[in-house]
Amino acid sequence: MGQADHFILILGGLVLLGILAGVLSSRIGAPLLLVFLGVGMLLGEDGPGGLQFGNFRTTYVVGSVALAIILFDGGFRTPMSAVRMAWAPATMLATVGVVVTAVVTAGFAMLAFDIDMSQALLIGTIVASTDAAAVFLLLHQHGMELRKRLSATLEIESGANDPMAIFLTITLVTIIAAGGTASPFEIFQGFARQFLTGAVAGVAGGYLISRSINKLELAAGLYPVFTVAAALALFGLTQLIGGSGFLAVYLAGIVAGNRRLRARKLIGRFHDGMAWISQILMFVMLGLLVTPTNLLKDIVPSTLVALALVFIVRPLAVFLSLIPFRFRLRERIFIAWVGLRGAVPIFLAMIPVLGGLPHSLQYFNVAFLVVIVSLVLQGWTVPWLARRLRLQVPPRPEPSSRLDLDLLASGDSDIIAYRVTDKSPIAHKKPGTLTLPTGAHVLAVLRDEQVVAADKADHFMPGDLALMISPPEQAFKLDRQFVPPTAERYLLGINVGDFAFAGTTPMKLLADAYGLPVIEADREKKLSRFLRERLGSKIGEGDVLAFGGTELVVRELIDGEVSQVGLVLEPEPPLPILSRLRGMFR
Template sequence: MNSVTLIAAALLLLVSVLVSKISDRFGVPALLLFLGLGMLAGSDGLGGIYFDDPALAQFIGVNALVLILFSGGLGTEWTDVRDSAREGLLLSTLGVLLTAFIVGGFASLLLGLSLYEGLLLGSIVSSTDAAAVFSVLRSKGISLKGRLKPLLELESGSNDPMAIFLTIGLIQLVTQPELSPFSLITLFIRQMALGALAGFVMGKGMFWLVNRIKLGHEGLYPVLTLSLVFLTFGLTDWVGGNGFLAVYMAGIVLGKDDFLHQRSLLRFHDGLAWIMQIAMFLTLGLLVFPSRLVPIMGVGLLIAFCLMFVARPLSVFLTLAFSRMGWREKTFISWVGLRGAAPIILATFPLLARVEQADLFFNIVFFVVLTSVLLQGTSIPQVARRLKLDLPVVPKRVYPIEFTSVGGFKSKLKEMPVPPGSCAIGKAIFELGLPDDFLVVLIARENDFLVPSGGVVVQGGDVFLVLSTQESFDAVQTKVSQPA
């Protein structure tokens, strides 16, 4: 790599970080900005960088997805998604399948493709990308009622494996007509079962190793977890399982309980996921030739509209037919079916498999993703308000103190708000009769912090930062919640 290439890569990365401020301020999905930057730098854009290597783009994309999925699983609050697990898993499997069939059938009729070719195109665009969705919601100061946010997080993290399976399976059926479609059933069961099992086992192994290995340098722990992530993907893929499902499951299992250097590892993998997202989107933006999108704009719009207004809503309402969610929640979930990087990466699979319509598929998929991000991504806050599903975002308080979990230490650092009308208001801390294993470390009061002593009088609106076991925390929280 010469210095010019290094400078160009550094400038692209730097500009990508800077333009993310536009996403934060105006609610434009970062995905769209990174893709647009890659297209501007490409051979049809101002940069004039010629890049036409689907194999390299797929290599970068697959490795990026591995790290992004692990980071997503690691940062998932299991207590939040647990109640939405059934609906989330249904959307990520049956919902993806229904979307693929509806879009695939429409594409077959519209483009004169064979049924397998149409279903292949439908499978490529069948998975969603909630990372862009929540960047829009956060930038516009919107939160969601009920279980919507954890449900969408779970769906987005777990539906890529199903889309990848369908894409690979249908490529086999297109290129090998002698194969029976029923062979995909056994392939699906094997891949998902082995993927889930490998992810669970490797997640438990990561948890045990991180807590027991006792490395001499904290900086080696990210190297350890990074190697284990790729080992999880590689071993699972080698035995015939779904490696993407395995790394997502491993992240959830590892993050379910406190482990050594948890905060620093969460930050490392979050930063790494952002780097991989930027690299992936820039690469995919460079790979596309905008001039080739113009001839397919008509059919691209029709397929995008079928996906957004027919396939996604039908798949959501049918999949959640027996859910207790109301029509507003289902309508919002339907509109949040934002397409992202995964479909564009999957569109490189037919290119490498030399499927006859591969170039057409890639250009249509890229156009569909751009249309979805432009129409859905920029209107999500308004849709949430119209459906009365939005809540004001409560800014997360940043404390001037950190806590590093140590294996075997059961106490955790948690926030405990003092509700209005609490029986604790007006009393000194020593009068509350707190357990011995319940320590008030800091008190957040309005815009200031107090280092507590036994004589500090509690006020309404105070937030205690406490170090405590779960049992004592629950007991004190119940006590403080009682009215005066």
């Protein structure tokens, strides 16, 4: 009994330490995952904690469960619009990009460690994939709001490239352990089986999970528990039948997350907490597993491999993978820099150890050191680089507070509550002045703890709580009428323009007022059409068009159309390195 109590105390203490360390890290700007790893190392055998922990098998099982939960949660929060926008470039990065990274990194590993090609390839595949937990957390930890296609590409890539790296690592370990070789056809056959099985299981599983949630009559608290259990069962079943369980849970999360679900908000909050616990446990356990003194002999060659991966290999893989797609140079540079390595390479490095390969602990040490370099070098600088490359867009106001009312899952509307303030556009106005989207209605107004019927409310007063019913896809139109504009949207170092114009403004107005070189054929065109013709169909908020010594900035999109444009009269000069690179690619 005493041993069990001791274990429970340690487990609870680890999670608490991770959370408290996370609070501290947010104040100093340190990457959270680096802090979690540091906590594990401090508690380990070389640190003040002195805990003796070296169970790779237990860590691998816990890591598999944690990674499955993180991937399902990442998929659950990915809107289908982001998938449609970024699936093609993200898939190229997750497949071609991973292979290029593995092969080129292997070349540097051979030089740095003086090892044969099979060992070098194993190191390359172990560190080839970006980490979903690291990317998801980094992009949201600092409150960064990136252009939609850019952020969608990064997040979908990080969730989709794990199965590729896992497949390559297991295949190489199997081949090396057997002392033989495998034909390209056998490798491709195994790859196709893993991914096709995982994809089919994921889509079918996500559909079944959502259907089950909507059909079963459970206590409210059991819906999120059921979802986690179903995701883990799907992961295990897919692995058993020869598919990629990691791909399956990620796709299941996307499918389920984009369907109407009973108790959706409760499920979302629960999964958010589970993902946090999974990240903390996984990184702290991985930190416990490493012995810092054992890293010293590999620190120099591992650092060289890590620097080559950051500055040469990842950019090369990104530029090659994105050749078919219209990404701007600054976007390619940013995608190349956000190639964070996190728990996945360390997780993959346990496979050679469990497979009993010679020099297996060296693979583990190399992966750990590469992750440390990546988190320190890239994790600390991503927000700065996003600002310098001007890829951030002004964050939208905080979403309106939505009541977690359990409407029928088959319904097509949400209940939304808006708190009216002095700065709300609707304050002191009559309900009749609202421009309600199709399917939206005012249900009631809560004022001074009294319910005022919709037809009895003569106007909206500060302090009122307006209850609306609206289709979820129309809610943003209500936000524009209820949510007060925030100064922070334009005070984050993001230049959204000295002057604002509606998307319907004719180009001739700007030409005449500011002397812009608008040709005769474009004078009658609306700003929205002019920008779309030059920026392409993938236009997004924050996109910039340099024009006539000024810049036109897409401030806002509504239903895919440019509704507001900013004019920057004196743009900042580009970074010198961008000018040089742009000249090289001309």
